Amino acid sequence: MHIKQRRAFLQKSLGALAASTLPSSPLMAEPNSESLNTGKDATKILAQYALNTKYEDLPPKIQHEAIRSFVNYVGVTIGSCRHPAIDICIASLRPVSGSNQASILGRHERFDALNAAFINGVGSHILDFDDTHLVTNVHASGPIASALLAYAEMKPISGKEFMNAFYLGVELTIRLSNALAPDHADIGWHVSGTHPTIGAAAAVGRLMRLTEQQMIWALGLAASQPVGFRDSFGSMNKSFNPGRAASNGLFSALLAQKNFTSSSQMIESRIGWANAMSTKRNYQELLGDLGTRFEIAKNTYKPFACGIVIHPAIDATIQLRNQYKLQPEQIQSILIKANPYVVELTGKKTPQTGLEGKFSAYHSVAIAMIDGRAGEKQYSDAAVLNPKTIALREKIIVEIDPNLPKKSGEAIITLTDGRVLKKSIESAIGGLENPLSDAALDEKFLDLTEGILPRDKSKSILANCWKMSELPSAGSFAKSTTV
């Protein structure tokens, strides 16, 4: 049945001419049961899928989800552009980089394409506010978009070609991540650095119109460069990993384009990528239903700039605040009922820095009540040390309920006039059941870019993100994101 669906997809996507050649000389290898069980020909099948997928054949919902992922990427990357890690990248790489090829989002400096891909990839992840595929928590968009934008300033690339390549890179990255989960992460690897190198090579290779052989080599070279371990969490090295995935993917495609050779089976070989990277492999996840099952559809976007376990409490607090137009002065106490992880991961009662605030349910609920949001600005050092915030957070109690799932929670607010308000959240906003709306993505974007770009310019970039697939030049878009 899957094979039939694939053939239908193929015939549709390849068009009449190509489909007519299928019987004698198939353009795409069929992932038969052997491939799905053992991974046979996986590298070749992925190369063919990358080369043959067309944007106009993607269901509109999938096209839209790709755009949503891109909107979120551009917002968070511009939003992080003044982070010390970006300043360090710029200072470190300036002496070894060509200077006039590609843009750094939100900045004025220009770098060669490889280093620009790296720096934007770092930026995409610093705030930990990028897209998340909830099966493995892989953040796929950053490295893919960063590699593509850098390449789009080297060659004329239309917005539609760009979005097709972006979809491809994200889809392959998520599938690779699912295929090795959870063993790959369990032994220490950071999925947002290991898998997107391959996705980025596929995406850039597609823009280059590589031959099938070249694409196989590009995937092989990219697979040879996995990046990052979980011990990096808490340091800049965490963002280094997707950054390096972006430049490694672009690097691989550039070499393959000139016929730098690799093996023909690097991903699935017994002495290749999947075997060395994980104790278990699920090739059904990687290769099954290519073109009919779209993993990008399950991408999610954080509404709040903090650990995801606090999101139900923030969601409930903001809803009550808005419904009853509450002011902080009215609050007697806020009781939060939460999954045990909320205390374990975010139980910091007296945070002293913005970063510590992200690990404090108390600070998060307080600023949610005061500002009605929990974006980057609510996690500045100043916000955390604000006496008004501190006074309110001391009125907050967190009560653990082991029966509550991580996505659920409840806020019970007692007012000074004696009223008691309750809000129970089954699935916090931003999750799969309650996804962030397009309007909320707009708000997140404008919030992140505020103070970095003039509001008019932010709005214009945002509008262009939404219509990216219609823009004549992805390179011009990249240039437009700078100051």
Next chain:
Amino acid sequence: MHIKQRRAFLQKSLGALAASTLPSSPLMAEPNSESLNTGKDATKILAQYALNTKYEDLPPKIQHEAIRSFVNYVGVTIGSCRHPAIDICIASLRPVSGSNQASILGRHERFDALNAAFINGVGSHILDFDDTHLVTNVHASGPIASALLAYAEMKPISGKEFMNAFYLGVELTIRLSNALAPDHADIGWHVSGTHPTIGAAAAVGRLMRLTEQQMIWALGLAASQPVGFRDSFGSMNKSFNPGRAASNGLFSALLAQKNFTSSSQMIESRIGWANAMSTKRNYQELLGDLGTRFEIAKNTYKPFACGIVIHPAIDATIQLRNQYKLQPEQIQSILIKANPYVVELTGKKTPQTGLEGKFSAYHSVAIAMIDGRAGEKQYSDAAVLNPKTIALREKIIVEIDPNLPKKSGEAIITLTDGRVLKKSIESAIGGLENPLSDAALDEKFLDLTEGILPRDKSKSILANCWKMSELPSAGSFAKSTTV
């Protein structure tokens, strides 16, 4: 006992001033039994060793072995500089590289330091003629020297500083490789791409005079970027791996120098490098007897440009040829007695290309008799198709003897005048028991660079390699290797 030796080493190497501070504030962590068993503090211990080792404290034999490794590196890298893989690297990376920072050995093109490190690293391994540490077959020198030479054109570095850093990088690379052997390679990794990234970061970081904290970060960032799987063997991807190790190591040190942070325990963490990269870890191999056990002492250099299993047969043939001044016309037959691997790995009877010639014991013995050597020139396409070579190789018989170890073999030559000459080889030249002499390294160097550089220039570069530790500028040396 080891600790005592280490303390003696420390006090000697750190000098009076530093040693006097040891009791209250030790400059180097002591790898106690916990570290040697579990790897505790491994990253920190390696960082401290890297920062505190001085060239003048290395035993003269070790200094000399480092120089021999460097001589071999420069020869093979210049020798490969016109290989198609290098042409492809240059064509691929020209559009994304700064152009006037660092040299490509044997060429006239210049690249930025990162890309130059990569290209020279690729070149160091293409001929598979680089140094080999026989425990894991790791080829350590190429990535280390390539990263260092590129950096030496950015900043003033003396020859002595260069050789100290080169020793360090090679020593750490071999120790890392030994520590994960053999499981790491068994599951698919290519040791010559995975370990030297860390060695190269340590070496460049030493030249940068990083602080201990920065060096720990540099090692963490480098550990985050292992490169390459064994499925690459037979493709350019095999040489890509040490090339990328060189640029990754330099990249890591550049970022760490500006305080881009990593974790403090990336190598030994349960969710870090060693655990993810191998099912077994031996921290005694990595950390034991630092400063008193020198793994670089066991580096070896191939005398012949082909698979190592044919070396005893070639060695025996050349010895008989030279002893009896034999001409090909005198040969009735040559019987080779050999380990079974000689037929399994190099049993090709009618090779058609130079590369196939490297996998032919018949061609190898024939050209050894005709030319008295088996260098790159003896494995050209022309040499393989030469009628004189073909006529002689048809007189060669290979007889398997399962009792012969791989390093041993015998040649029995019957002459047209009826005489029978025999030579038995217990340990082929180039192995640990019968290392290549300095004079033979000279000959290999001049053979490899012939036709690429004028002979006078080759001799001058070679002389400078031997006295590298006395040269005022490693960067000037790098520049001198170009055309």
